[in-house]
Amino acid sequence: MRIIGGTLRGLRLNPPTNLPVRPTTDLAKEALFNILQNRVQLEGINVLDLFSGTGNISFEFASRGALLVTAVDRNQGGINYVNDTARKHKLENIKTFKADVFKYLEMETPTYDIIFADPPYDLNRIPEIPKLVFEKSLLSPGGLLIVEHQSMQNLSNHPAYTEQRKYGHSSFSFFNQPAS
Template sequence: MRIIGGVLKGLRLNPPKNLPVRPTTDLAKEALFNILLNKIEFEGIKVLDLFSGTGNISLEFASRGAAEVVSIDRSIHCINYLKDTARQHKLTQIKTFKADVLKYLQLETEQYDLIFADPPYDMNQIPELPKIIFEKNLLLPGGLLIVEHQSLQNLSNHPAFTEQRKYGHSSFSFFQVNQ
């Protein structure tokens, strides 16, 4: 894993082997951020990273100038790795919280420019994520939700769905708030 853009471009991330994660591959992450380059301005945005794991995505957004990145994961080991990495590279805009994502979303009231969710592929509630996020009005006008999931899964039945991009066994489904 590496940071592919911004001030930390090229930084190799070496998380402990025992973390309970399935990190987004460099190939898929690079494709995702190439898509985002044409959709958003990274500088100054507010990002919510759900199921943040190693923090690979959080670190990428921080490296590219996001003003605030809120990272949620239920593993204290993942949270501690991300906290330590952010501190080491002086990424003070990253805030970490150890929490069950679904419970966190029920209590969250902040709004974000972009929400990225990379839940475990075997999680039954993946289709519920867009529903919860839009019902709770967690995206700012023009905001973007991206859910990473297995390519066989179809999330297109949500009214805010805009597109799905497939990268092997992984896909990104995009949802957007009407401006």
């Protein structure tokens, strides 16, 4: 894994091998950030990274100038790695929370410009993520929710769904909060 853009471009991330994660591939991450760069000004935004794992996506947003990146995961090893790496590279804009993502979403009240979720592919509650995000009004006007999931899964039945982009066995589904 490496950071593909911004101030930390080229930085190799070497998380512990015993973390129970499936990081977004560099190819898919590069495609995702190419899409985002054409849609969103990444500097100065607030980002929520759900199921953050190794922090791969959090670090990418922080490197590209996000004002605040909130990383949520229930695995203490992943949280420790994100905190240690953020400290090492002076990324004071990354905050972590060790929590069950669904409980966190139920309690969360701030709004975000981008929410990225990369749940375990075998999690049967993936369709609940857009439902909760929109019920709790967690996206700013014009905000974007991106859910990474298996390509064979279809999340298009949510009213805020806009498109799915496939990259091999992985897909990103996009959901938009209308601008006010």
